[in-house]
Each structure stands twice: as C-alpha cells, then as structure tokens.
Amino acid sequence: MVNASPNGPASPRGQTLLLDGITxxxxxxxxxxxxxxxxxxxxxxxxxxxxxxxxxxxxxxxAGFLAQTKGHVMVGGQSIDxxxxxxxxxxxxxxxxxxxxxxxxxxxxxxxLDARGADRxxxxxxxxxxxxxxxxxxxxxxxxxxxxxxxxxRVALARALAVNPSILLLDEPFAAxxxxxxxxxxxxxxxxxxxxxxxxxxxTHDQEEALSMADRVAVLSQGRLEQFSPPTEIYDAxxxxxxxxxxxxxxxxxxxLLDCDRSAGRVRLDAGGLIETxxxxxxxxxxxxxxxxxxxxxxxxxxxxxxxxxLNGVVEMGLPLGATVVHEIRVGDGTAVKVSxxxxxxxxxxxxxxxxxxxxxxxxxxxxxxxx
Amino acid sequence: MAATLxxxxxxxxxxxxxxxxxxxxxxxxxxxxxxxxxxxxDPQGGHYGLTQYVNFLGDRFxxxxxxxxxxxxxxVTALTLLLGYPVAWLHQRSPGWARGLIMLLVLLPLLxxxxxxxxxxxxxxxxxxxxxxTLAWLGLIDTPLKLLYTDGGVVVALAQVQMPLMVLxxxxxxxxxxxxxxxxxxVLGAGHWRTFRKVIxxxxxxxxxxxxxxxxxxxxxxxxxxxxxxGGQMLFMPMYIYQQASTLQNWPFAAAISIVxxxxxxxxxxxxxxxxxxxxxxxxx
Numbered sequence: 001m002v003n004a005s006p007n008g009p010a011s012p013r014g015q016t017l018l019l020d021g022i023t024x025x026x027x028x029x030x031x032x033x034x035x036x037x038x039x040x041x042x043x044x045x046x047x048x049x050x051x052x053x054x055x056x057x058x059x060x061x062x063a064g065f066l067a068q069t070k071g072h073v074m075v076g077g078q079s080i081d082x083x084x085x086x087x088x089x090x091x092x093x094x095x096x097x098x099x100x101x102x103x104x105x106x107x108x109x110x111x112x113l114d115a116r117g118a119d120r121x122x123x124x125x126x127x128x129x130x131x132x133x134x135x136x137x138x139x140x141x142x143x144x145x146x147x148x149x150x151x152x153x154r155v156a157l158a159r160a161l162a163v164n165p166s167i168l169l170l171d172e173p174f175a176a177x178x179x180x181x182x183x184x185x186x187x188x189x190x191x192x193x194x195x196x197x198x199x200x201x202x203x204t205h206d207q208e209e210a211l212s213m214a215d216r217v218a219v220l221s222q223g224r225l226e227q228f229s230p231p232t233e234i235y236d237a238x239x240x241x242x243x244x245x246x247x248x249x250x251x252x253x254x255x256x257l258l259d260c261d262r263s264a265g266r267v268r269l270d271a272g273g274l275i276e277t278x279x280x281x282x283x284x285x286x287x288x289x290x291x292x293x294x295x296x297x298x299x300x301x302x303x304x305x306x307x308x309x310x311l312n313g314v315v316e317m318g319l320p321l322g323a324t325v326v327h328e329i330r331v332g333d334g335t336a337v338k339v340s341x342x343x344x345x346x347x348x349x350x351x352x353x354x355x356x357x358x359x360x361x362x363x364x365x366x367x368x369x370x371x372x
Numbered sequence: 373m374a375a376t377l378x379x380x381x382x383x384x385x386x387x388x389x390x391x392x393x394x395x396x397x398x399x400x401x402x403x404x405x406x407x408x409x410x411x412x413x414d415p416q417g418g419h420y421g422l423t424q425y426v427n428f429l430g431d432r433f434x435x436x437x438x439x440x441x442x443x444x445x446x447x448v449t450a451l452t453l454l455l456g457y458p459v460a461w462l463h464q465r466s467p468g469w470a471r472g473l474i475m476l477l478v479l480l481p482l483l484x485x486x487x488x489x490x491x492x493x494x495x496x497x498x499x500x501x502x503x504x505x506t507l508a509w510l511g512l513i514d515t516p517l518k519l520l521y522t523d524g525g526v527v528v529a530l531a532q533v534q535m536p537l538m539v540l541x542x543x544x545x546x547x548x549x550x551x552x553x554x555x556x557x558x559v560l561g562a563g564h565w566r567t568f569r570k571v572i573x574x575x576x577x578x579x580x581x582x583x584x585x586x587x588x589x590x591x592x593x594x595x596x597x598x599x600x601x602x603g604g605q606m607l608f609m610p611m612y613i614y615q616q617a618s619t620l621q622n623w624p625f626a627a628a629i630s631i632v633x634x635x636x637x638x639x640x641x642x643x644x645x646x647x648x649x650x651x652x653x654x655x656x657x
Contacts, residue, residue, distance in 0.1 A: 063559055085558040092559050098552035102574045111570075112560030163561060 014042030014199035015076040015166040017062070022071035024057050024223075031057045032068070033223040039201075039216075041076075044193055046202045046214035050246070054223040055203045059169050062201065064088045075166050086115070091160030091198075095172040097152045099144035105155050106131065106140035112163035130158040133192065150181045157189065161196060168193070168200040174209060186213055207247045211235065219243045239281060241291060241369040250293040251337045254371060257288045264364050267292050271332040273311035275360060280368040289371035296340035298365040301327055304355040311358040313337065318349035325349065329356060410627035424628035434612075434629065441592050441609040442636060444526065448591035449538075449584050451531040456538035456583065461572075463539075464546040478539045486533065490597045493529040494520060497601070521603035529601045530591045537590055538583040545579025546572070581648040585641060592637065609633045 017039040024032040032054040039045050047055040060066040062073055064085035073080050080088050099108050109130050110123040118126070131137045134154035144152055153173060160168060173189070174182045190213055193200050204210050210217045211231040219226040219234060219242070227239040238244035245252070255267040257280060265277045267290055277292060284290060304312060313331035325343045327350055328336050339358065350356065360366065413423040428434045463474045481489055496502045497519040504516040519525050549572065557567040595610040602608065613633070617626035 063555070065555055085555070086561045086563055088559070090559055092556065094552045094556060096550065096552060098550060098556040100553060100556075100571060111557070111562075115557075115561035115563075115566055159556075159560070 014040075014197050016041045016074075017167055017199050017201070018072075018074040018077075019058065019062070020072040020074065022058065022061060022073070023069050024054070024061065024066065025069040030223050032061070034071070035220070035223075035225045036071075037218055037225070037228060039199060041199055042197045043215045044190070044200045044202060044213060046204055046210035046217045047220060048204055048207060048210040048217050048247070049220035050205060052222075053220040055205075055220050056171065057223075058220075059092075059171055059201065059203050062167065063090050063092055063169060089163075089166045090169060091163065091165035091167070092169045092171060093153065093156045093160050093173045095175055097144075097156040099152055099155055099159070101144055103144075104140065105136065105142050105144060105147070108144065108155060109140075109159045109162050111159065116163060126162055127158075130162045131155075133161070133195075134158045134188075149177050150185055153177070153185055154188070157192065161192070161198070166199065168198045170200065170202045172204055173202075174204075174206070182209075189213070211247070219246065221246070237278065238293070238367055241293065241372060244293040244367055244369070248295055249338065250295055251299075251335070253292045253294065253331075253335060253337070254333070255290055255292050257284055257286055257290045257368065259286045260284065260368075265368055267366075267368060269311060271311055271313075271335060273309055273358075275311070275366055276363040277366040277368045278364050282370055284368070284370060290368050291371050293367045293369070294337070294360070294365070296326065296338040297324075298360055298362075299337070299339045299358050300341055300361050301329070301339050301346070301350065302357045302359050304357050313356060313358060315350045315352050315354040315356055317352060320349060327356075329358060331358065406627045406630060409624055410631050412624040412627075415622050415624055424625050425632070427625065428629050428632055437607050437609060437612050438629075438632065438636060440607075441633075442640065444523075444530075444598075444608060445588045445592040445640070447523075447527045448530040448534065449588045451527055452534055452538040452587045452591075453580065453584060455531065456535055457542055457580070459535075460539050460542035460546055460579075463543050475543075478536050478543075481533060482536050486594075486596050489533050490529065490600045493525070493532070493597075493601055497525050497529070520601065521605060523606065526598060526602045526606065530594055530597055533594065533597055534587045534590045537586040541582035541586065542576060542579040545576040545582075549575045578648060581644055585644040585648070588640065588644070589637065 017037075019035055019037040019039075022032050022035045023030065035054070035058065037045070047058060049055050057066065061068045064080070064083060067081075075089070099105075100111065103111065106124070106127045109127040113123045113126055128137060128140065131140055134157055136151060136154050136158070139147065139151065144155065147155065156173075170189070174185055177185055186209065202210070202213060211234065214231060216228060216230050217234050218228045221242045227234060227243045229237075229239075234243060234247055238247065241252075244250050253269050253271055255269040255275075258266040258268055258274070260266070260280050263279055265280045265284075267275050267277055269275060269292065275292060275294075280290065301315075311331060313329040316328045316330050316336065318328075319326045320343065321340075323343060324340050325346050326338055326340045328338055331337050337358065410424055411420045411422070413419045413421045459474065459478065463471055463478075466474060494501075498504070499516040499518075499520070501519070503519060504513070507513045507517070553571050553575070554567055557571050558564075562570065592608070593610055595614070598606075598608045599611050602611075609629070613626050613630050616622045616629065
C-alpha cells in the first residue's frame, strides 16, 4: 500500500523496473516482440520510436491496461503481472492530461488519495503540497479548462505523483505544448523527477526530447528493441542502421568493406574514396557490401584536389542556418550528401556548381552496417 | 467583403422564411385559437371568461387525471433510465460488431409503428398472453394475473416503446467521454464502481437529462399506448382531452385542459432544462 501521509518519506528511493521478454500479439501481428529492459531505480528512461513501434503498447502493459501475451513486468523485484491498474502503484501523465473536467484542480490532485481512503484533511494538505511542488498552489479552486496547457500538465503531474507511485509513466506529455513552453516543461519535469527520485518512463517520438531528458534511451522499431543506451551512445555509436537514421540525420553511402578489426574498419565508397570507420556492426567480412552512415557534421568541404582517390562532388545548394551552414553536395554515384559546418569556419556559402572534395573531420566517426 | 456577408445573411433569412410561415400558420395560429377557445364560457360560444379553468382546477377528478398523467411520466422515465443506461453503457464497452447489433436492437422499435408495438404488448400482457401462459405452464399461478389495463402494464409498455429516446442521448454522451478518464481513474487507485460513480456517471449527466426530457415528454403524451394498454378504467390527459373534444363536443373545456396540460409539461421541461444547464459544464470541458 502506498503511504499517502505527509509524514511519509519525502524522497522515496526509486523502484527498479524490469520488463522481461515482453511480447504483445494482436491477432497475427506482433505489436511488441520480446522486449527486455532492465531499468534502475530512479532512472528516467525514454521509449523512442516512430508511431506503431510498440512504445505505447509497452506503456499500457506497464500500467496494467493491457495484459501482455508473454513476459513479465517486475517492480522492485516483484511481479505485478496479475495486478489490475488500480493496485499497481503506477502514475501516468497522459498526452491530453485527462484531467477530470467536472472537478477542481485540487479535487483532481486529491482523487487518488480519496480512492486510497485518505481522510479529508490529509487529502487537502497533500493536494496543496503537490500543487506547491508544481508551483500551482494558488490555483487549486480553478476548473482544469481555465488553465493553460502547461498548467494543466503540471496538474496532471501533481495528480500522478500525489499517490506516491513506484513508477511514473509519461505518455508523449509535451506533444501538445508549443516549442518554448515545451523546453520549460521538460526542465520542470526533469527537476521534479530528480527531486522525487521516482523511476520514470517517457514515451515519445521526439528524438530531441528523448536525448535531452533521458538517462537512457530505448529505441524501438516494429515492436523490437533496437538499442538501449545512454543518449550520447545512441547518437555516436548506433547499433543499427535504423537507430542511425531515426536519431539525428545521416548520409547513407554504399561501399565495399576492405578490412576491419574490433576497433575500426576501412570502406571503399562507390562514390569514390576510402574512408576509415568505426568497427562494423554484425558479422561482416572483408569484401561485403556495406552501407556507411556519415552524419552531416562528420564531413567538411574542401576545395577539389582534382586527382587522387577522394570523395568528390559538386555543390547543389547552400543553406545558412544561423550557427551552422549546410551544403548539399552531389557526389560521384549521384547521392546527395548533406554537410553541416560551423559558420565561423565557413563565412561564405559555396556557389552551386562548385566542384569540391569531402573529407571526414576526424577518423572513425562513420558507422558501417550490412547493405540493406 | 461586408456586402458579401450581408448578402449571405439575407439569403439565410429568405431560406428560413417558408419554415417560419409554416410554423406561424400551423403551430402559432392554432395555439392562439386554442387559447382563445379556452376562455369561452359556453360550448355554444358567446361570453369569454375563466369559467373553464375554474371548472378544471376546482374539479378533483380533473386534477386527479392531470396528477396521474404527470406521475405516469415520472415512473416511465425512471424505469426507462434504469433499463436504458446499462444498455447504453454496454454499447459503449462492446466491440464494433456487437455495437452495431445493440444499436439495431435499440432502434428496432422506432422502425415499427406505435400501434403494432402496442398491440404486441396487448398480446404479451393479456389474460391468455405470453406472460400468463408461461407462468401457468410453470405452475406458478392457477388463474391468470391481471397485467393488461393496469398501471404497471402501462408503465412497462411505455418504457419499452420510448426506450430509444433514452438510450440514444446516453450513448452519445458516453461516447464523448475521453477513454483516458477511466484509465486515469483506475491508475489513481479507483475500482470500477468508484470510476463509474465519480467520473463516468457525472460526465454522462447531459445525456441522462436529454434522455429523461425526451422520454418524459413522449410518455405523458402517448395517446395510443396509454389508451390501449390502460383500457377504459385508466384515464390520462391525452384521452381526457380527446373525450371532451370529440365525444362531449365541449371544445372550450378541452381547450382549457389542453392549455393546463401544456403549461404543466412546460414547467416539468423547464426543471429538466435547469438540471441540464447545471450539468452542461461537464460536457464542454
């Protein structure tokens, strides 16, 4: 039973959450296919993927709205598979907040305490304490529809946290907010999550949101877990072509693997030139057809050298984007490659038609995967 | 731009003119004639006064008919709500194909004539009817129960006949409720009953009010069903008015009791409307 008293532990240590081989089948199709995630207590984990990747299904399984076809959900080492949603000690903030429109803000926040049998005085003081936590202590008597989107979201968060849940689930919580407010709320939610130390799952299709907020990101595609790593690792060392292209942007170039070892590889590109890459993912032998992923900031534009074994191309377009400048270069095999450079280093845009040579800004940045 | 807007407005008014003319000709005018008629002191015409109203309001029999009619509406509405809400709720919770089936069953009464539906109840409730035959066959009764021509019979038959008017608005109201509300409630620790009582029921109130309003108005004015199931012994306002006008040719008195009935219904409808306004806040959030 959750301790709803104000004298309870102020900052409970977060519970661990283990998703153990979760599979969800709808008829013939698999919405979630054997996903295992071992989440530490107090950690903020983002489930990231395009729509239909199974992230919302996983959230509904954790909350108990759906019973998974296979696998187990363990909170603090205890299985919660058989428990209905109202006995799982899970808090949710919905994308549309789902604040009860016929209750005041304070009644919304006190709803869970009431359902758990707390007395009136406790309900009132706890609701006030939670509203103070989200800096809305003065708006308890308002109706939800009288609040702005950001305020409604804070109320939803206060309502979810008021019952002191073991796990907090955030279902695309920032999608309905405009861009400036979104950043404020992301910082705010992160602050409150740190303060309460609650294990949190953030479901999102917004990669920036996932990378900026989460301790670790689980990238999902078509029901399968593609990678579960800290944000920088997701970006710098993607495990799969999907992760590389879904997170950030990437130029894909075909080539043949010349040789490789545990730390690096060398690829001859179809468009011309040799490139030193990270160690290839998967079981690739020299001679294999591969796809090389180069992020736009991995390349720089140099004057055409005219000869030699280099990646050459012609400028198609240049875009000044404030801090950076982006050029689109058509390379030897017809592929359009985007190159992003700090504007400080390149004051002028290159005119379309200028022949150029592309060079990596450092060795072993590119990722290599088996050709699709 | 302003000119174009004005053109549109004039067009709109012109388009509504035939309806307005029809409304004035066939509704407002007869109502005015009815009102004027109700002030005639004598069926043969002549003087005007409040005689008919005094007669009605001073007559215990007439007031009894009015009272039993308004009370009949309350009983029918209550029964329809009690039986209809679960149907609407079931519809909301069912998968697609079952929803279609439930909706068909709900709408089916509307597709048959009121006379046919009412005679079906005569067959069901009669001395040799389905209910009595079944009870006798089971050995539960020796002599047939009197079901037809009883208050209970009228209430049950009217409830069935008016059921769609209750179910449809509630289905609409339930359909408007964000499914996340129920999920949010259960995650916060509420069981099914608490979720229903604290969230679903209050949010479906606008549908309940609309359904009750329609059912009530339809039940107290249901001339055919009241007369056929109620039979000769039970008299309700629509039949009372009919008798006065058609059989006794006392048009001024018929007009007066029509006006009294109309005002009584308007009072009840206003009360429902006030309730509706109170509950509307929930729906628009």
